[in-house]
Amino acid sequence: MTQLQALYADMQKFFHPLWPGEDKPLVLGEGNAFNPPLMLIGEAPGETEVIKRRPFVGKAGKNLDEFLSMMEMKREDIFISNVVKIRPTDIGPTGRTRNRAPNKEELALFIPWLMKEIAIVQPKALVTLGNVPLKALTDPKITIGDCHGTFMDCQAGVPLFALYHPASIIYRRALMPVYQADVLTLKEALQNTK
Numbered sequence: 467m468t469q470l471q472a473l474y475a476d477m478q479k480f481f482h483p484l485w486p487g488e489d490k491p492l493v494l495g496e497g498n499a500f501n502p503p504l505m506l507i508g509e510a511p512g513e514t515e516v517i518k519r520r521p522f523v524g525k526a527g528k529n530l531d532e533f534l535s536m537m538e539m540k541r542e543d544i545f546i547s548n549v550v551k552i553r554p555t556d557i558g559p560t561g562r563t564r565n566r567a568p569n570k571e572e573l574a575l576f577i578p579w580l581m582k583e584i585a586i587v588q589p590k591a592l593v594t595l596g597n598v599p600l601k602a603l604t605d606p607k608i609t610i611g612d613c614h615g616t617f618m619d620c621q622a623g624v625p626l627f628a629l630y631h632p633a634s635i636i637y638r639r640a641l642m643p644v645y646q647a648d649v650l651t652l653k654e655a656l657q658n659t660k
């Protein structure tokens with residue numbers, strides 16, 4: 467068993483009893499878990515991710531494919547995970563289950579495990595998507611608008627590069643050129659460190 471498999475087994479043991487009677491499966495990280503050039507960290511899985519038990523395979527997976535093609539990388543080159551590994555949901559006005567942002571309790575439960583995951587995977591750089599992973603790894607007062615497209619220090623001891631969450635671009639189209647310029651900055655920075 468690898469260190470990462472052992473960590474994930476410990477997570478299953480820890481989280482399984484927390485929500486008795488509720489179906490809250492963990493969607494764990496996947497990809498190149500041995501010192502990859504990048505570890506991508508999202509917020510939490512959505513509906514499709516839970517069905518497939520894989521991160522970034524739903525609508526967000528399409529965004530990820532665009533990111534990878536801009537970076538000229540393949541999915542298996544990098545490691546992909548989320549801060550919160552269950553799907554946070556609530557019930558919308560029409561009675562349908564919908565995604566919601568992770569709450570404070572969920573973040574407090576999952577962040578220590580994320581730190582262990584990063585320590586095992588040892589990526590050369592972290593790429594956070596949106597505010598949730600950025601705040602989780604730096605400072606809750608920092609926002610994506612202030613620091614996107616730059617490398618920062620973070621608690622995990624790995625350089626962190628903040629990107630807008632690709633889903634936010636769907637709602638704010640004006641962010642598209644900003645996001646693309648940030649990805650290009652990241653690509654050039656990685657090429658210069660090769």
Ligand code: URA
Nearest residue numbers: 508509510521522526
């Ligand atoms: N899917 C994920 O796995 N993570 C996100 O942040 C969004 C969608």
